[in-house]
Amino acid sequence: MIVAGIGSRKGVSEQQVLDAISATLSEYQIKASQLDAIATARLKQHEAAIFSAGRKLGLEVMIVGDAELAEAGKKTSSHSDLSLTLTGAPSVSEAAALAAAGQGARLLGPRRVLDSVTCAIAQSGEAS
Template sequence: MPVAGLGFRQAAPAASLHALVAEAGPLSALATLAAKAPALQPLADRMGLPLIALSPDDVAGIATPTQSPRMIARFGTGSLAEALALAAAGPGARLIGPRRVSRDGTATIALAQRLSQ
């Protein structure tokens, strides 16, 4: 099962995060930045998923299909959600489809899976 990387604004409503995760289908884990993990932990607990907290250093330099100048300047990667998913899925991971943005534009999700799975 894939890992979901979640990037979100501080003001992202819990309902927006829940909708993205629920629409993603079966998952093995959620991943986000360690600084944002406390905001995502209740959703992970409710869905029975482990939460992987990563540092900005963990995602810096990860190549992603999406290229946001703002994310490149801030985190050293083109898409935070895509980089989080790839880093959490581990070596040899690939993205599964394009990243998705919540209806209100406050959160983004990307799914990644190891090729050997």
């Protein structure tokens, strides 16, 4: 399973989210058609741009609960004090991707920051 984890500032646009996903996938030579889902933190469940980007890509947007996010946060490679304060995880995008990808998931690399959106890619051997 391959999951794009998304974090963002409030009020980002669908295009900003799509651009961040596209740039991150390109960095790891992954096609958008290989993505199984987008994931984000419960804190972002009302961020319309994330959901509209998911619809545009034909992907489910998975909301990761606080406890799962904090647990997955133990395996992140990036750190944001603000993210840690607000969610209990040092990186929303990395922790969300890891949690949603399932057991044995690993990050392909650190999150990418692009225009107020962070995106991280996690992969596991689990089927989508």
